[in-house]
Amino acid sequence: MNSMVRFLHHPTSQPCRAVHQFMLEVEIPFEEEVVDLINGENEQQSFKDAYNPTGQVPILRDGDFIVWESAAIASYLNEKYAVPSNWFGGNMQQRATIQQYLHWHSTYLRRGAGAFFYTHFAECIWGKRDYSKEIAKGKHTLDESMELLELWLTKSHYLCGDEISFPDLLGYHELVSHVAGAILVDADWQKYPKTKQWFDTLTTRSHSKTVSEVIMQVGAARLAGHIIPMNRKTSLAKGTEIKPGIPGMAQQQ
Numbered sequence: 001m002n003s004m005v006r007f008l009h010h011p012t013s014q015p016c017r018a019v020h021q022f023m024l025e026v027e028i029p030f031e032e033e034v035v036d037l038i039n040g041e042n043e044q045q046s047f048k049d050a051y052n053p054t055g056q057v058p059i060l061r062d063g064d065f066i067v068w069e070s071a072a073i074a075s076y077l078n079e080k081y082a083v084p085s086n087w088f089g090g091n092m093q094q095r096a097t098i099q100q101y102l103h104w105h106s107t108y109l110r111r112g113a114g115a116f117f118y119t120h121f122a123e124c125i126w127g128k129r130d131y132s133k134e135i136a137k138g139k140h141t142l143d144e145s146m147e148l149l150e151l152w153l154t155k156s157h158y159l160c161g162d163e164i165s166f167p168d169l170l171g172y173h174e175l176v177s178h179v180a181g182a183i184l185v186d187a188d189w190q191k192y193p194k195t196k197q198w199f200d201t202l203t204t205r206s207h208s209k210t211v212s213e214v215i216m217q218v219g220a221a222r223l224a225g226h227i228i229p230m231n232r233k234t235s236l237a238k239g240t241e242i243k244p245g246i247p248g249m250a251q252q253q
Ligand SMILES: N[C@@H](CCC(=O)N[C@@H](CS)C(=O)NCC(=O)O)C(=O)O
Pocket: 012, 013, 014, 015, 016, 037, 042, 055, 056, 057, 058, 068, 069, 070, 071, 106, 234, 235, 236, 237, 238
């Protein structure tokens, strides 16, 4: 019987990359399956029924058990494989600090992804429109988040202490996308020197570059003006809309 966990993901996805890098760093054996987000495989009812009713990736399958949400997946793997304690905390307070970051991340820094999504992908899905409000909202969230990252990184080498933990990978891969799409440029980094130092340190880790390769290529293609044909009508970054339900925009077409 094959007991390897199965990882369903897409290489352009920030939370997927964080989990992917985590598994590589701590040497968890896994099978992978790239879900075709570009053509909306994740929106098929059969996919939602089988894996995740929200249609989002990453997803982990372990036998009959399925778990989604990047932090929940990594936390499950952490327990299953008795991963070194720096990744999810070795004592009650470290664990609480890590959980604190994970909850904050999903409602703040993650939402900043709207700046990247609306700058580079919205046009590929819905065509040329005015996405300036969504982009501004994403940038504002990103700026506010960067201020907090800078504050934390002034106090410790990594986001939750002096050792790397899963939050660093989650935060890092959000910023990798912003770098790939030139949402974060030199002028921004100058405001956040500690965050830049941390970002550069993470970039030198083994696996950072390979896990980020596809999004760097996609970012470069978009910056060069290439359209990526996307047959789907919903947002890759749900919750970043100005008005929830922006897919309705597509229905008006
Ligand atoms: N909070 C989730 C976010 C997952 C997420 O945003 N996934 C996106 C890719 S980056 C997705 O699957 N989007 C497909 C869709 O919304 O249809 C996590 O951390 O796992």
